[in-house]
Amino acid sequence: MISPRIAFVDVDGTLIETGSEIADSTIDAVRTARSNGHLVYLSTGRASVEIYPAIRDIGFDGTISSGGGFAEIGDELVIERTMPEDAVARMIGFYEESGYDFYLQSFDELYPSPGVRDRFAEDHAADTERKAGTGADPASVTDADDHPALMAFADVRPYSYTGIAKSVFLAGDLRAYDRVSEALSGEFHVITGTIPHMGRGSGEVTLNGVNKGSTVLRLLDRLGLDAASAIGIGDSSNDIEMLQVCGVGIAMGNATDAVKAHADEVTTTVLDNGVWNAFRRQGLI
Template identity: 40%
Template sequence: MDRWAVFLDIDGTLVGHDRVPVPSAVEAVRATRRQGHLVFVCTGRSASRIPAELLDIGFDGVVSSGGGFAELDGEIVVEHTMPPERTRRLVATFERRGLPFTLQSYDGVYASPGVHERVLENTVRRILAEHPGTPRADALAAAAAHPQVRGAVHRGSPPDEGVASAVYLTDDPDDTARMRAELGDAFHLVTGTVPGYGPDCGEVHPIGLDKGTTIRELLDRLGIPRERSIGIGDGRNDIGMFAACGIGVAMGNAPLDVREAADEVTTSIDEDGVRHALERHGLTGQPG
């Protein structure tokens, strides 16, 4: 049997707005692994921010921080971090612009002043939308106890070592334009990839690093040819993954430019898109 490698985004692909893994995707992942194929999480999140209940689905490895790190069977096998001077330049730009930001390393996330307030308010809005009629005071208390909110508390000074990527929060598209003008010689910015925070927030990576960079290294290490790899995702940070894999599949809920960059488009997350994509290519052992 020819073994394949499958790379799956999290938000909007494996996990919906309710932050719960889609049952059909969970079973498709497990069925694919039972067939002897390898399945990897491939996310812009820091490894430390991937919920245990998601990893408990069962994966062969994780690509995290948008390609900054890769784990295989629990061991870090790929690591791409910024030189300290580049991290300091990035931090100085965020601070000069007054933008709340996070810095992602393998085992943690640094949150600047202002991030906690944004994350708290966003979580309150989500709770009120999901549970109409909830008193705001109750929503605020529930939000304050949420792990994502607790993890956004500002502590200490920004690190300059071990950082692979950054995320910034803004409602102003001009902020991204200005940062691209200032940082475009050394970094690339990808917007619309922070679930629930609007189209203008985004990720920052060193030029030459994206999910696809690390996927290529993993495939070489595994001895799996590109044509036996498939990447499934819904965000602009998945376009590099599509380019690296033999088959790039966009979720039906992906933006138009992401769908146009893919080789195929599956159904949306609410219509079992991951399961349909894996079945179509005969990876689950079930007819597609």
């Protein structure tokens, strides 16, 4: 009898490609692994509200969201790792002084600065045009006339200073990551590379010590599972700690070399059956 295992699967660049496309084999892999008695958790930098219903409908045992800020077992929120109000105020103050666009993530809300929606709208339009030129027609996890992320980012309102786990900054300034790191890294964990086309002009900020890996360990402890039985699959810089703490860390074929350097294995790319091949190699399916 196969001992049950637990897999933590990143979303963008791992489960789905470029915000919406998903391989049929990925859906089959998740559902087959669970039917075989294994646990499969999402582990994403997205806030819970940014996880499209079509992704949740694939079926998962729980979710780590906001880059480790929150964790759910099923639909129950069991871990919250949020920032003190004064830390949020300092972070917002620095962004505004620098003229950077940004958004804040709470468990169930996004708080964008006024320029965020236009930035993502431009990116979405460019990506749609690129896909139209390829002739490819992979499945999509979005079907709304207006992309759901754009709808969320259009809701500009006063920022919340409570319940915030993470922020994302967006700037045309390629020195932005260095500037944010210099200003905030004493109190915060600052990374870049999670929005590849923006390079060092964007990044993610959580409290020091808050990342996917440390939250995976807290969740495994709550579930009574050993990290040695865990599999982590990802492609980006916010996945590195997760790959390090899991018994087997697997980088996607489309991951950066820096991420691959922290992995035990490398699978194929996101639309080339990457998750399926990883699950098959590990005996989950």
